[in-house]
Amino acid sequence: xxxxxxxxxxxxxxxxxxxxxxxxxxxxxxxxxxxxxxxxxxxxxxxxxxxxxxxxxxxxxxxxxxxxxxxxxxxxxxxxxxxxxxxxxxxxxxxxxxxxxxxxxxxxxxxxxxxxxxxxxxxxxxxxxxxxxxxxxxxxxxxxxxxxxxxxxxxxxxxxxxxxxxxxxxxxxxxxxxxxxxxxxxxxxxxxxxxxxxxxxxxxxxxxxxxxxxxxxxxxxxxxxxxxxxxxxxxxxxxxxxxxxxxxxxxxxxxxxxxxxxxxxxxxxxxxxxxxxxxxxxxxxxxxxxxxxxxxxxxxxxxxxxx
Amino acid sequence: xxxxxxxxxxxxxxxxxxxxxxxxxxxxxxxxxxxxxxxxxxxxxxxxxxxxxxxxxxxxxxxxxxxxxxxxxxxxxxxxxxxxxxxxxxxxxxxxxxxxxxxxxxxxxxxxxxxxxxxxxxxxxxxxxxxxxxxxxxxxxxxxxxxxxxxxxxxxxxxxxxxxxxxxxxxxxxxxxxxxxxxxxxxxxxxxxxxxxxxxxxxxxxxxxxxxxxxxxxxxxxxxxxxxxxxxxxxxxxxxxxxxxxxxxxxxxxxxxxxxxxxxxxxxxxxxxxxxxxxxxxxxxxxxx
Numbered sequence: 366x367x368x369x370x371x372x373x374x375x376x377x378x379x380x381x382x383x384x385x386x387x388x389x390x391x392x393x394x395x396x397x398x399x400x401x402x403x404x405x406x407x408x409x410x411x412x413x414x415x416x417x418x419x420x421x422x423x424x425x426x427x428x429x430x431x432x433x434x435x436x437x438x439x440x441x442x443x444x445x446x447x448x449x450x451x452x453x454x455x456x457x458x459x460x461x462x463x464x465x466x467x468x469x470x471x472x473x474x475x476x477x478x479x480x481x482x483x484x485x486x487x488x489x490x491x492x493x494x495x496x497x498x499x500x501x502x503x504x505x506x507x508x509x510x511x512x513x514x515x516x517x518x519x520x521x522x523x524x525x526x527x528x529x530x531x532x533x534x535x536x537x538x539x540x541x542x543x544x545x546x547x548x549x550x551x552x553x554x555x556x557x558x559x560x561x562x563x564x565x566x567x568x569x570x571x572x573x574x575x576x577x578x579x580x581x582x583x584x585x586x587x588x589x590x591x592x593x594x595x596x597x598x599x600x601x602x603x604x605x606x607x608x609x610x611x612x613x614x615x616x617x618x619x620x621x622x623x624x625x626x627x628x629x630x631x632x633x634x635x636x637x638x639x640x641x642x643x644x645x646x647x648x649x650x651x652x653x654x655x656x657x658x659x660x661x662x663x664x665x666x667x668x669x670x671x672x
Numbered sequence: 673x674x675x676x677x678x679x680x681x682x683x684x685x686x687x688x689x690x691x692x693x694x695x696x697x698x699x700x701x702x703x704x705x706x707x708x709x710x711x712x713x714x715x716x717x718x719x720x721x722x723x724x725x726x727x728x729x730x731x732x733x734x735x736x737x738x739x740x741x742x743x744x745x746x747x748x749x750x751x752x753x754x755x756x757x758x759x760x761x762x763x764x765x766x767x768x769x770x771x772x773x774x775x776x777x778x779x780x781x782x783x784x785x786x787x788x789x790x791x792x793x794x795x796x797x798x799x800x801x802x803x804x805x806x807x808x809x810x811x812x813x814x815x816x817x818x819x820x821x822x823x824x825x826x827x828x829x830x831x832x833x834x835x836x837x838x839x840x841x842x843x844x845x846x847x848x849x850x851x852x853x854x855x856x857x858x859x860x861x862x863x864x865x866x867x868x869x870x871x872x873x874x875x876x877x878x879x880x881x882x883x884x885x886x887x888x889x890x891x892x893x894x895x896x897x898x899x900x901x902x903x904x905x906x907x908x909x910x911x912x913x914x915x916x917x918x919x920x921x922x923x924x925x926x927x928x929x930x931x932x933x934x935x936x937x938x939x940x941x942x943x944x945x946x947x948x949x950x951x952x953x954x955x956x957x958x959x960x961x
Contacts, residue, residue, distance in 0.1 A: 375775075378775045379775060382771075382774050382775045382849075384848045384849035384850045385767075385768040385771055385774045385775075385849045386768070386774070386775065386776075387850070388764040388765065388767060388768040388849065388850060388853065389764070389765055389768035389769070389774075389780060391760070391761040391764060391765065392761050392762070392764065392765025392766075392768075392769075392784075392819060392824070393765070393780065393783075395761060395815075395818055395819045396783060396784060396787065396819070398800065398804075399797065399800065399801075399815070399816050399818070400787045400791060400792070401783075401787075401792075402792070402796075402800045403791065403792025403793065403796035403797040403799075403800050404790070404791065404792040404796070405792075405796075406792055406795075406796030406797075406799055406800060407792055407793070407796050409795075409796065409799070420799070465692070468685050468688060468689060469689070471681070471682065471685050472682070472685060472686065472689065473682070474686070477686060477689065477690075480693060481689045481690070481692065481693045483944070483947060484693040484696045484697050485692065485693060485696050486947060486950070486951070487696055487697070487700075487940075487943060488696055490874055490878075490939050490943060490950075491878075491936060491939065492877070492878030492879075492880060492896055492899075492935075492936075493878070493880060494878075494880050494896045494899050494900045494903075494904075495899065495932055495935070495936055497900075497904065498899065498900075498903040498904060498928065498932055499699055499703070499932065501903070501904060502903070502925065502928055502929070503699070508924075508925045510702065510717075513717045542695065542696070546696065547954065550951055550954045550955060551954065551955075554955050574681070599789060606794075606881065607880055607881050610884075611880075611900065611904060625794070628793070628794055628795065629794060632794065632795040632798075633794070633795070633798060633885065638795050638799065641794070641795045642793065642795040642796055645792070645793030645794060645795055645796070646793065648793070649790055649791065649792075649793060652789075652790075653789055653790055656789055
């Protein structure tokens with residue numbers, strides 16, 4: 366009796382929601398085909414994937430490709446390049462929009478505020494190809510503006526994009542330039558939600574603007590900051606592929622070759638699918654561990670977390 | 673007593689912000705100025721903000737380049753088809769997801785949110801796309817990135833705020849969920865459609881990743897690929913550019929800037945009009961981010 370009653374209820378609900386479910390269908394198909402099917406496709410990292418045999422008929426090889434990757438001479442350099450680039454980005458590009466939001470919050474002239482905001486959103490809409498093109502032409506040792514001014518000021522021209530030491534600063538600076546204004550929007554929204562009475566009370570207690578920022582503004586922004594920080598920690602290993610790919614060249618691979626560009630090269634250019642997929646899965650799992658750890662720590666030391 | 677210190681601080685902050693704004697906008701003005709200047713001024717490095725020896729020679733070369741023409745046409749096609757597909761799938765899915773009492777609501781939500789933290793990665797995704805026969809066609813540019821989870825969540829949040837009384841009255845009048853969505857919800861929430869549509873359109877216009885992975889033949893290349901080939905891979909001289917006189921190296925610089933300007937112009941031109949929509953979208957997204 367019970368199962369029948371339950372399935373009847375299910376049928377009734379199904380009938381009631383049939384249009385909603387139908388509307389959900391394209392979205393569901395998209396997620397199953399383009400997001401979940403690749404997850405199951407990761408099984409090729411445990412197989413010796415053969416183009417002609419297909420995923421299921423290819424022979425199992427266990428952890429062979431993981432062992433190859435962990436033992437390869439590239440492994441340490443790739444991992445450290447990726448982590449260093451990710452951490453440098455986290456250290457400089459994450460606080461940048463918070464600082465900009467705080468600065469904008471101090472501005473009382475609406476015109477200035479609006480002008481700065483409008484202009485600083487702009488680079489966010491420019492493609493990575495354009496940004497990379499701009500970086501490379503501006504920094505060109507022979508014709509670039511930057512070196513032109515360095516020469517005018519009496520310095521030696523620097524060949525920025527063929528010296529490994531310059532890659533990380535250039536990359537992180539270009540990231541900040543591109544996204545700082547846009548990312549500020551979220552923090553500004555958090556700022557407008559702060560109760561003005563708190564500031565009034567602080568002023569009566571004799572707090573200057575600096576103390577107000579420290580004791581009211583920042584604590585009130587904390588939930589937003591923490592949540593975005595957790596998301597960013599998850600991205601440490603998952604740095605935007607496009608721009609690194611566009612900026613890097615073999616001359617600076619010692620700092621600029623990261624896991625995703627390596628996966629592209631090994632997997633798609635050389636057709637080593639199984640090996641590349643094992644690196645993909647390895648990175649994805651570490652990223653997941655990062656997010657869980659960051660979320661766990663955030664929940665432990667503050668009340669704010671993603672879940 | 674605090675007044676002088678306060679105004680000094682304001683002045684310093686104002687200056688910092690103005691400098692920042694200048695660093696955002698100057699590169700574009702500089703590229704525009706160089707691309708519109710005469711060769712000899714570019715060679716001397718005399719161009720800073722205002723074009724010298726105004727001429728549009730490099731733009732004529734760029735626009736005459738058949739690669740640019742094809743790429744422009746492809747990009748516009750991808751943007752129109754892709755935005756239509758993305759917007760339809762996202763808005764329908766988001767509306768259904770905004771109904772908390774829908775069957776399987778929680779399961780679908782988890783299914784979608786999980787993809788924000790874990791994915792198959794480049795290679796397995798490529799194998800799926802290739803397995804479906806989408807490689808080297810417009811569908812490879814449009815389908816694999818059709819739904820952005822972020823946009824889906826923004827729209828869902830927005831639809832969840834739609835007054836349910838209105839929908840119930842529609843239901844009483846005999847409309848089904850789809851008709852409620854089409855006749856009642858859509859007309860009222862036009863702004864969110866515009867916003868998310870713009871997000872998708874800009875994303876497709878700028879999409880280089882899909883083209884790099886899934887496109888093979890030149891005839892399908894969008895602007896971003898051609899831009900990269902011309903500027904980063906140094907294939908400036910295609911057919912008719914060789915005839916340009918003067919210091920080739922420096923002329924290349926103006927040419928590159930002209931190519932950048934031509935491929936970015938649509939966004940630079942519409943941006944001031946669309947900015948408020950973008951910001952609204954980002955704000956809605958941040959509320960429940």
